[in-house]
Amino acid sequence: MVTDQDIIRIMQAGLPLCPEPYASIAASLELDEAELLRRIDAMLRQGTIRRIGLVPNHYRIGYRYNAMTVWALDEDRIDAVGELFGAQASVSHCYKRPSYPPGWPYNLFAMVHGRGLDEINDKIAALKKLIGDDCRQSDVLFSEKILKKTGIRLKNRSSEHA
Amino acid sequence: MKNGLDQEVAELTDLERRVINGLQGGFPVCKHPFAVAAIQFGIDAQTLVDVIQGLQERNVITRFGPLFDIQKAGGDFCLCAISTPADAWQETADTLNAMPEVAHNYLRDHAYNLWFVLATETAAQIDASIAHIEASTGYPVLALPKEKEYFIGLYLEV
Numbered sequence: 277m278v279t280d281q282d283i284i285r286i287m288q289a290g291l292p293l294c295p296e297p298y299a300s301i302a303a304s305l306e307l308d309e310a311e312l313l314r315r316i317d318a319m320l321r322q323g324t325i326r327r328i329g330l331v332p333n334h335y336r337i338g339y340r341y342n343a344m345t346v347w348a349l350d351e352d353r354i355d356a357v358g359e360l361f362g363a364q365a366s367v368s369h370c371y372k373r374p375s376y377p378p379g380w381p382y383n384l385f386a387m388v389h390g391r392g393l394d395e396i397n398d399k400i401a402a403l404k405k406l407i408g409d410d411c412r413q414s415d416v417l418f419s420e421k422i423l424k425k426t427g428i429r430l431k432n433r434s435s436e437h438a
Numbered sequence: 439m440k441n442g443l444d445q446e447v448a449e450l451t452d453l454e455r456r457v458i459n460g461l462q463g464g465f466p467v468c469k470h471p472f473a474v475a476a477i478q479f480g481i482d483a484q485t486l487v488d489v490i491q492g493l494q495e496r497n498v499i500t501r502f503g504p505l506f507d508i509q510k511a512g513g514d515f516c517l518c519a520i521s522t523p524a525d526a527w528q529e530t531a532d533t534l535n536a537m538p539e540v541a542h543n544y545l546r547d548h549a550y551n552l553w554f555v556l557a558t559e560t561a562a563q564i565d566a567s568i569a570h571i572e573a574s575t576g577y578p579v580l581a582l583p584k585e586k587e588y589f590i591g592l593y594l595e596v
Binding site: 336363367389420424425 | 445447448457461462463464467468471472473483484490493494498501504507510511512517519531534535540541542543544546547548550552554580582583585586588589591592593594596
């Protein structure tokens, strides 16, 4: 029985660059190709696979400014603001997370990307303007260095106890 | 690992730009997906394979394939932050980077200067990793698991 985890483990390295990539994956799972295509469709519908596609390297395509904007919002406003921020083209990810006041009062996170400092600051200013008085406090954390980026991976069964 | 901010902006052909813009959102699930996807760019399957391979080799794309929601797949992950003195982050970063559970680690310009993502197969392993980090680095960990997702959909036009 091939589980979703088996499919994820083999596909998390990416799609092989060959004319029939799914056939090649199916062969290594000892699964019929048509069955694998059905399983992938089902995982897309369930959201286990968010999408299939390419992920650009922000920096190499010119998006040199990548900011984590964080906002302190009242509990009764956070969903409305989260949906509003999430609907903006400038925001790539928007999440609610726990806050730890007073050291970390922020409970809403929105990632914003820009090719120049002016572009990203304009995008952040536009977000601020959208919510006006709803926000008690906010901050912007720019990335200075990528220290590690391996992607989020499920381990192989064989190395689970390593 | 290369410091992202040191990376040169890549020179891209018009076709490469169209492929980057066109394939961020989706890729066909069928027997000959490259042939199907190539139609929108007016090229054949092998040309599309070559373009994607060229982009991968030059590190212009970091990934080509499915993006999983690891929580729906039964795993767990957690954004965490640590605050070290501004000139003393390296040793802590080395400790974090040596852990296979640490999937991403970024230095950010803030009192909380180290931001990392723990990815494990179970929720219990997240707690164990945090306890291990606190014991081995001496710094408290700010655990910021996702409580609600309003939007995820990175699209960067070139």
